[in-house]
Amino acid sequence: MxxxxxxxxxxxxxxxxxxxxxxxxxxxxxxxxxxxxxxxxxxxxxxxxxxxxxxxxxxxxxxxxxxxxxxxxxxxxxxxxxxxxxxxxxxxxxxxxxxxxxxxxxxxxxxxxxxxxxxxxxxxxxxxxxxxxxxxxxxxxxxxxxxxxxxxxxxxxxxxxxxxxxxxxxxLPENLGIPTEIRGTPFQARMESLNEEEIGLYNDVLLAAREYLLKKNQPLREASNKKIREETGNPDLKISDSRWEGIIGAKAFDIARSLLPQxxxxxxxxxxxxxxxxxxxxxxxxxxxxxxxxxxxxxxxxxxxxxxxxxxxxxxxxxxxGLSARARDLYDELIGTEIEEGLPYEQTPLSTRLMAVTPGIENLVLASILFKGANSKLSLEKLTERMKTLSPEQRRRIAESQTEGRKKHELHSKAMEIGSFVFERFYDIGAYRDLQRQRGDRQQAAPYNVVAFHIPEEIEEFQDATINGGKNLKERYHDLLGRTKKLYEDLRREGMHAVAEYVPIMAHMIRHVTTKDPVQCWYEGALRAQAAGADTYREIARREMHHVLEHLPSFKGLIPFDDTPKYPLNRLPEAVQGIIRTELAKQRRT
Incomplete structure (x- = not known):
């Protein structure tokens, strides 16, 4: 600079x-x-x-x-x-x-x-x-x-x-930046060409998604209007055209933005x-x-x-x-890249794996509740041992003491911030972009890579739609992913490891490890599993909540989170409830 x-x-x-x-x-x-x-x-x-x-x-x-x-x-x-x-x-x-x-x-x-x-x-x-x-x-x-x-x-x-x-x-081109390391080199022209292709496909996917979603979800709109009328008693109330367009547009954008580059x-x-x-x-x-x-x-x-x-x-x-270069050298020496050869570059399902959990974590959490809240002379260690002798009903009573009467926006007790769950996620960069913001976690993320990708499933549903006589969208998407991988690998071969990380699109997969205490797990699950969230990070949040509650069975049913597998239109439930709340409040005032 x-x-x-x-x-x-x-x-x-x-x-x-x-x-x-x-x-x-x-x-x-x-x-x-x-x-x-x-x-x-x-x-x-x-x-x-x-x-x-x-x-x-x-x-x-x-x-x-x-x-x-x-x-x-x-x-x-x-x-x-x-x-x-x-x-x-x-x-x-x-x-x-x-x-x-x-x-x-x-x-x-x-x-x-x-x-x-x-x-x-x-x-x-x-x-x-x-x-x-x-x-x-x-x-x-x-x-x-x-x-x-x-x-x-x-x-x-x-x-x-x-x-x-x-x-x-x-x-748009004016909202893209070229890394200074490659300006004036042949790599600049290649990145600009790739960006141009991404923009073109993005616009076509956005248009196709909107047309497809409007047609597919008309029955859902009618069902939503029926619910609004039944719950408010207002026979004329419904989702306006402009609001419906916004709901459709939000979902179409969620699909298309998988093509955004870094x-x-x-x-x-x-x-x-x-x-x-x-x-x-x-x-x-x-x-x-x-x-x-x-x-x-x-x-x-x-x-x-x-x-x-x-x-x-x-x-x-x-x-x-010098830390990154040291790590790369040690990896090449001690692990070797041969182990990576033959790994398929393909559509890959999302995953989150529970790598580690504090042994006996529920006993520790229940003991911590009594340790922090009661005037006891016993150590946490002795209380934890005592938890092993309690019946399921007694354990449930301790768990309920921390959730009964708690309102949605009230914080969980810090007494339960003990022990940890370690998850390794393998999911799209677009979802990582949102979940990385949970900074109560301790996180490790691998460098951006082109090891695999996760194309939104809706692309498969309208893959036969063609725009302006082009190839079908799924084929074009795969062609783009191939070009992306080639540019990424060429930059790495030239030693431009950092510049290569600008190349992957949001659909590319990243490995992300996060360490969370129970309270962070519950907070993140409630926030990120909401209906309005993007499909991919909702799925990760839901799966991790299931893992957590398997190890904390006394809390099952006490920690609220939206466990609906998928919503056809993520913004629709929120919009419908908003219309109903507004109308009922208006009726109460009159």
Whole structure:
């Protein structure tokens, strides 16, 4: 990355195109406001300054998931929206004038803070998006970064993250980044050609999926409308056309996004304490990815403006930089690649295998409940031994004591955070992208590879559909996977191990090991098995819950999770219940 006198070069954007407006494109008053609240208004990596109220930051972070605009532009929108709706609120130009004069901003921004606070109350409290209520010292944005980079950026378990959804990023050439390591080489042209093919197939799959789902699910729409009318007593209430289109579109996108490559760009916001941020800066600048080295250095420069004492130590570590190469050399020497020869590159079912579990874990969990809650003089070891003598009914009573009366959004007791389950998952990168976010787990993930793939089963269902006279979609999908594998392997042969990890698409499989205590298992199962979740990670969450409850039989039936194998339309149950709740609430008010 180029630097000018210890500053990020103007217009810095990582490997993707610059997101949003450049500084010169903003009006003078807008520049004043942006420079007051952000450390760098002409970069895609920037921190919020100490002048940024926590309420503003929570609002900006909460909007990342469903907005394609930058945090800088959304802040300006906040000022303009509030003054447009409240004549007593200062305009953006008036705010800029006070900043230039060094006046007291806090008092004049009461209306803006109220709007931001209401957003946090609504989504952070009422709707349970707890990460919006997290706080920290370093608050930083990364915009226009690759999907591959996000898993490194979001690695710290202590962090609070909000990432732009893949739904908010159009799959277009301008939203793809070419790794700097291969720019100007023949590999750049090959990656661009592959991306072009991915975009074409993605668009055709999206269109075919939408047509197929609309036709297939018409009876389901009629059944849903019947349920709505029966439960509300309103004979005219039904799912609107626009809402139905959205439900169909969400499912079609879930199918098509299996084609997204790892060099498609996205944006995310991060809140992290300074000590952990320092460690992350070192890690990022020590990775084999040039993109991460550049992002790490840019983040260090920006965060030093806020906390120079700690951030100046977040430098590259030659020790950490050499770990990946050491592991590859040892693997070649001690294991050898011959063992991998002949492995089939084919459609592979999802799997999660329970590798290890704490022996007698239920006795340990039940004992811990009494150990933590009772005024006992016995050791945990003695209590654990005593659990072996209890009847199933007595064991059940202890389990029920921790679940009876618990509301959906109330946390499980920490008394049960003991022992562990170790799962090895083999599933698609798209599902890994979501489940990796369960940072209460301890995780190990293999490098992105092309060892196998998992094409959505719906492709098989409408495989005979052709778009614009092309080959059938299943054949084209397999042809693309073959080209992907060839480019990946050619990059590896050239020693470009990190660059090769940008090549796999979301349908490629990854090996992921996670270690969880019982409470994490229950939290993840309830969250990720919800109807609205994607099919593949729902399946992993359901299977792991079954494994866990086999070892904790006293808790069977006490830990809620959606065990429905599959939903034809994942967003439909949530939409139907929402319509019913809204109508019943309306009837109660009248």
């Amino acid at each position: 180029n630097e000018e006198e210890g500053r990020v070069i103007p217009g810095f954007s990582g490997i993707g195109n610059f997101r949003g407006k450049r500084l010169a494109e903003f009006e003078k008053s807008e520049q004043t406001v942006l420079n007051h609240f952000f450390t760098n208004a002409d970069s895609n990596v920037y921190c919020a300054t100490d002048e940024m109220p926590g309420e503003f930051w929570a609002l900006l972070m909460g909007q990342y998931a469903r907005s394609s605009t930058t945090a800088k532009e959304r802040l300006l929108e906040l000022f303009r929206d509030v003054s447009a709706k409240d004549s007593s609120a200062p305009t953006l130009e008036e705010v800029a004038a006070v900043i230039e004069q060094g006046g007291n901003l806090r008092r004049m921004l009461s209306a803006h803070l109220e709007k931001s606070g209401k957003h946090t109350e609504t989504y952070g409290v009422k709707y349970g998006h707890a990460s919006l209520r997290d706080s920290g010292i370093i608050r930083i944005c990364f915009e226009g970064v690759s999907q591959r980079a996000t898993k490194h950026l979001e690695a710290a378990r202590e962090g609070a993250y909000q990432e732009q959804s893949t739904r908010a990023t159009k799959f 060099n498609i760009t996205t944006s995310l916001g991060m809140t992290l304490n300074a000590r952990r941020m320092q460690d992350q800066l070192t890690e990022w600048q020590s990775l084999e990815f040039e993109e991460m080295n550049a992002l790490g250095r840019a983040a260090q420069i920006e965060s030093m403006k806020l906390n120079p004492t700690l951030m100046k130590y977040g430098n590259r570590s030659e020790f950490h930089a």
